[in-house]
Amino acid sequence: MITVTNCGHDSRHKTGFRIIRKTGVPNYILLLVKTDALFEIKGKMIVTEPNMAILFDKNTYTHYGSNMGFYNDDWIHFDFKDEPCLLDTLNIPFNQPVYLPFISHLSAYVRQLVQESNTPSKHKDAIKDTLMRTLLFSLDSQIALNRNASGDQKYITKMNQLRNEIHNTPQKKWSAQSMADYMNLSISYFQHLYKHFFKISCIQEVIQARILRAKFYLKTTDMSIRVIAELCGYDNELHFMRQFKKFEGITPSQYRSYSR
Template sequence: MFNILRMGCNTAHGNNFSVNRPKGYEWCLLLFVKSPAVFIIEGEAINTPANTLIIFDKNYPHEYKSSGAEYKNDWIHFELNASFFDQYPINLNTPLYISNHLYISDLIQKIANEFYSNNSYKEQTIEYLMRVLFVKTKEMVETNTLQPWRSKVHEELIKLRSEIYSNPQHNWSIAFMASKLHISCGHLQNIYKNTFHISCMSDVIKSRITYAKELLMESDLQVGEISNLCGYENEVHFMRQFKKLTTLTPSEYRRLNSITDK
């Protein structure tokens, strides 16, 4: 279904670099351009910022150049069935700005590592990674609203949320979380809610209740012990928040979901 012909990562060219292929290729070309560039699409010159991705369809003209500085990109020459684009629709022959460029760059590097390896399952791995690449590109294009914070702190925001869910027992506060990202408390609350559609402190509570449900199902610990392990100093407060989110008390939840006696 998916066949890479050749590819490269972090290929650099001088400030006079330019490409003009009037008939394109007989295969598709993916470019992830890590420097400002100029694309000529149907006669129109389009200036693009660093971290722009474009997928040229087969036999489509390629014309692009550096914008006066060093040009750097990742690139993949590939063949695939037309149904692939039906499953993962992305605008072809159109420069697409990628907000989380490190994620996409890392994916392409993983694909290259497989492509140049002799791993037993390299073809399957490459296909799965390419599917992720297409899905995440589509996702970023659809959700990107050109808010300046997306490209600057979005990755750190993801790391923060991962840390919250990995360590729900910590004494998370808005001030502490904001300090980790080196932004103001108000800014943190705005971008957290805009990104995850939940307030940061509501997410902390959700992470603690999620952990509590796991402990109730998988252990024989007393409710008070579980309350402490989830970061609560007050057992009554824990029980109130648990019932608010689950409609059940911790004991009722355990009785219905425990796996320790099954």
């Protein structure tokens, strides 16, 4: 089980804030830093930018604080009890700043951790363990996403927002041009970046999102194929049926029959 010994969400400190732990602490420390800050890394003080995470190993010297303005972070002290260290299976570096496209997602988990820590609950420890695992897996995924983005990292946050929007609203009249316009990129460069980031073309992404939504409706409702086609962004039932069979190998009606 992952044990959270202490944690804080959206902690704010005035100019001059400093933390120095000469011998560290006997547990892991994860910080999500939302402002400019100063961190001592390998004996040198460096200025870090907002939306940064840093994971300190156990018993490790730490020195950080505000850089001119106020300092704002989320923080967690945690360890592993009666199980192998999950961190050994992840690619989260120790004692090194990493910049994240979706730090707000991680911050939401910390907020829930703080709430669970301060609320009487029958399943408090299990909930905190689950939240902590989800946070670490999400952090690892964001680090991998940034690594894949390489020199095009400045586009990754907005590109992910676009991808989420595609899957949230597959019924919209998506086109490569409209997506490129959203990103303020030429259509050719946008298509190149999209495939580079997600290993799939933007149009294939739209089709997959529509098929996934259709499968959900087919499994969970008695709506007609025509209505489902419309709800998933298809202009006509025949086009939907052909595309569904191309990707799933069976017709929508057969899928409905097999999934019940």
